[in-house]
Amino acid sequence: MIYGTTSDRPRRPAPPIRRILQWLGILPGLIFTASLVSAAERWDIDTLMAALSRVEGGERRFTEIKTMALLKEPMRLSGTLSYRAPAFLEKRVLSPFEERYTVDGDSLTIENPGKGIKQTLSLASQPAIWAFVESIRAPLAGDIETLNRFYKVSFGGSERNWLLALVPIEPDMARLVRFVRVRGSGDRIDRVEIEETGGDISIMIIEHRP
């Protein structure tokens, strides 16, 4: 999750060491270790989604670098990203200008208080934007069903460094975006990369340290 806030697993109290039982104690220890190993190996997309869906929400800082053919140099945006399960997502740009994008359920609101702009549109009426929004929101919610609806999803890596590769299947989106890569570790999302069909690239890095 972007906002990995689950606590560490509780540690078992050390069993009292009794000489007579010491060798017997090795056995459950072995079994316990073996099960940990196999759990780590079974870190597949279902495990990932389950872990992500347990995260209630939070707020993180982000930095986004957009490299575009039309621009002299890449555009650097920074601000905060807030999520509340299951469907609220807010991206607040603080620099180089202030703007706020809020997705809640089906509505997307673009707000720029400085220019007095407030625009709301329905995601369902703009399939390309909807698909785009779900490339971040669906992983946050651990919602594989929605992901599968818009993308061909492939998964790779380990618990500590996983990768979701999303190739758009929604036609409007597929015309504009080649793929989206979401990277993370455990229940946190660290990085979202988007490559457009025209070659423009956008990379968003989510910081998990305060």
Add this chain to the structure above:
Amino acid sequence: MRERLPVFAWLVFMAAGAWVALFRTPVSTDLTHFLPKKAGIAEQILIEQLRHGVASRLLLMALEGSDESDLAAISRRLAERLRQDDAFVRVDNGTQGLSAADRNFLFENRYLLSPKVTEQRFSPEGLRQALDARLAELASPAGLLGKEFLPRDPTGEFFEALRVWMISSGPSLRRGVWFSPDGRRALLVTETKEPAFDLDAQAKAVASIRESFAAVKGNRPVELLLIGPGAFSVEANAMITEDAVRLSLLNSVAITLLLAAVYRSLRAILLGLVPLATGALAGTCAVSLWSGGIHGITLGFGATLLGVAADYPNHLFTHVRRGESSRRTVQLIWPTLRLGILTNVAGFAAMLFSGFEGLSQLGVFAAAGLLAAGLTCRWIMPALMPDHINLSERVVRGLHADELLDRLRRFRLVPPLLILAAVASIAGSGTPLWNDDIDALSPVPESRKALDEALRRDLGAPDLRQLIVVTGDTGETVLRRSERLRGILQPLVDSGTMARFDMAALYLPSRETQSLRRSALPETETLRRTLDETLRKTSFKPDAFEPFLADVSRAKQAPLLTETSFAGTSFRLKVEPLLFRHGELWVALVPLVGVTDPAALQAAIAADRSLIYLDLREASSRLLRDYRREAVHLLGASLIAIVILLSLGLRSVSGMLRVLTPMAAAAFVTAAVLMRLHGGLSLYHLVSLLLVMGLGMDQALFFNKPSRTPEERNRTLLSLLICSFSAVTAFGILATSKVGILNAIGGTVATGAALAVLFAAMLARRNSSSA
């Protein structure tokens, strides 16, 4: 042989009449027959809109009863199927959006179509603002969409042109199809090729929709709601036909049983239909020859008015005495019958002078029909009748007409007093006597109307109730006037006097406006210099907007758009109904939505004579009111004709009062009762009251017929009892219909007929021979 001659002539007439009626008489449902002959342009457009307008061809569909994904899936598959069907011009459910051709058209013509194009737009500040805005868009999630157009359109004119079309883009989308705001109903709209009044085509379209729905629905628990003028006419027609067939079957059984009990002869019962059938045929032929066709409403109302003719054979049959030839009987009752027929005919003849085609047709139908029915009764019936009508002597003797009438005569002051009471009641009710609301005539049930309103609201579809009509000599004039009107209407929208308006000039600017926009575009070199200057201060690359320069220089040479430029795009469907030729004139319709203050609106546009404010519902009610008023005025003329004929026929003031009073009392009392029940009389009630008066006069004439013997008076009473009993039965059965029109006619005539015979009996002349 001499007595066969009329029968032969009659048979020839019936055969020829049947041929004319069946093969040479188009039955129209054309509402223009209900226009005054000197209708204004607004009335003509009103009728044109009701007949052919887009609003009259829309069928609205809602799917409900299952979850969102089911409804969306069925909506898609239903729309796909219907799009294959020739009966529909278009099928919308939100999936289509703008086609590639549409987008291309808007993009190519963006500098003519965007309302934001001004010189300022291409000045250094203008370009600077535009580029800053585009940069912010690139940062936003929506930026993805506009990016492909950016190098050619940095000032965003394509989106400005698009926005004009998107304002009226309809309801919200869920899963890519239209849904009601609460998400419970998936919505679809179709436009049929044929207008709403073409019942066959509409019935086919409705059947096709239901069939397709059944096919795509499978076993999912989804319901289809279907509304719209066409669907309503089909439903109403089915309902009226079903009720009419069922009730007339019931009627036939009841009347046949009644007549069988009295005459005990199948031949007599069948013969009883002859004058009525002859009358209906004669009426149809007369109207056909008079105006080359007959209106459906004339046929319906005319057949109602002919109801008087059903009494004629009864008068004849009951008066045949044992051993007397029917020829002799008919001679005896003919003077009375003749007076009744002539007064009725005179009454209806007044309608011939109506300024409404529909009303004069009705007059011709009723007058010709009654005349033919009377002549049949006089000359044909005796030849066809059996020598002997086997009336039960017990019934004839047992009636004791004289005693009964003597007893009723004590109440002779009741009818005149009731007239006064009825008039007082009508005057004191505080509501207008006539209900001219067009809805009162509509056979569409309230629940369906409510659904219609709800779906229109959900769809954001204008109901085309309130319009401003803009006229001019050319399309360009009308568009310029529309643009000026826009300047008047926009402040009214801002101040809340109305919610929205639509006009062709929004989509197709006048050529004047287009050429202003075109000349606002800078020369290529000027634009290049400004752009280079501006780009230096932004993060866009210096050569990012080369395609923009090329497009603007092309747009400066581009031809202006005309009414025909939209061919090949779906915008044609939007613009054509709003801007069209009407004879010599060009007309633009400006539909208004949610007008809260019509008076303020009318005041705002009053200064311009080329603008006409039209409230379709109010205007159709006004037409109806004019029609009804004329009918009432002509009724006054009829009464004068009737009084003159009666005075010639009866030669006595008291005799005339005995005939006119019960007729008037029956009409007034019935009208007062209807007023109290319905809060106003409709056109249906008026026609029914005409029948009541016809029946009342006929009965009063027979009650006052000179009679030689008590037996003859018994026979007369029997005849009148049969007549009124069958009228009350027949129309009483009709009154049980759930269809408004049948119910109104049935209830009115049944009440009126019962009162008429009672009042006529109270005022019947005392016969000296019985004393």
